[in-house]
Amino acid sequence: MRFSTKNPGSARRRAAAGLVALAALLVPAPIASAGEDNSKDRLPVIVLPGAKGAEGITAGEGSTFFAGDLATGDIFRGDIRKGTAKKFIDVPDGRVAVGMKADNENDLLFVAGGASGKAYVYDTDDRKTVKTIQLTRKAAFINDVALTDRGAWFTNSQQAELYFVPVGDHGGLGTVRTLKLTGPAADTADQFNLNGIASARNDRTLVVAHSGNQALYTVNPRTGASAQIKGLTLPNVDGIVVKGSTIWAVQNFLNQISRVSVDFRDRSGTVKEVIKNKNFNIPTTAALFGDKLAAVNAKFMVPNAKTFEVVVVKARS
DSSP states (O other), X not given: OOOOOSSOOHHHHHHHHXXXXXXXXXXXXXXXXXXXXXXXGOOOXXXXXXXXXXXXXXXXXXXXXXEEOTTTOOEEEEETTTTEEEEEEOOOTTOOOOSEEEETTTTEEEEEXXXXXXXXXXXXXXOOEEEEEXXXXXXXXXXXXXXXXXXXXXXXXXXXXXXXXXXXTTXXXXXXXXXXXXXXXXXXXXXXXXXXXXXXXXXXXXXXXXTTTTEEEEEOTTTOBEEEOBTOOOTTEEEEEEETTEEEEEEGGGTEEEEEEEETTTTEEEEEEEEEOTTOSSEEEEEEETTEEEEEEOOTTOTTOOOOEEEEEEOOO
């Protein structure tokens, strides 16, 4: 992956070094199932103009999306229907932007802060920083975000714990709470562990992706107890999207997204489709827009990457 050499503050250098080291651990692995290349459907490929990196994407209102510059932390806003994007928030130097989620009801954008151990919250009306939250002072890579009716959950790829930031009725932010995990999702044997996260079953369950174990786990948001979703092996699993009993799992270095049907009561899953597209170039996270997915190309370890894009594909349920 590539990073800007402009304004190279120490925080950014530490974050960049951590990202490079983590990306180097993710190597391609074969997968048995294969899907049709749907690039012929002529859905848009949207360039993030001027971006020096990319990793996170989230749905805004309607066909609006937000995406982050991994290297600089800047936020882009775009429209998958119009096929356009532009820089939206020019953030202070020293930040990065990993996974993100938009709270459209409260006009808030929650962004994972990588090796800083922080979360950044932005106002999508006035584009200002609402709050910088120190989630942990332990070794950290704050990777992704999920929203529930009560607040925002963050993963840490280097610790067996999640962080919860309460959100009040009018968008007020509460005190961060740490949830210690037990069970298989608490495995930190790999250097890159918990990754994507999403809410399921009307916020009664969290689903987390574990890159090191090539697995998906359910997590009880009250107790931290976890269980594996059986029947799945997902190499290079990164961001996830959940709707009902369907999970779309982005597999970065495989350049594909697996559509998984899940029985949450039985904690079992089956890959129903593998979505491929010739425009995928190390996609990391995705956002759902009706019958379409918008996935962002991170281009980890792609030499001399000059542009970073959002690729829109069909999302059959």
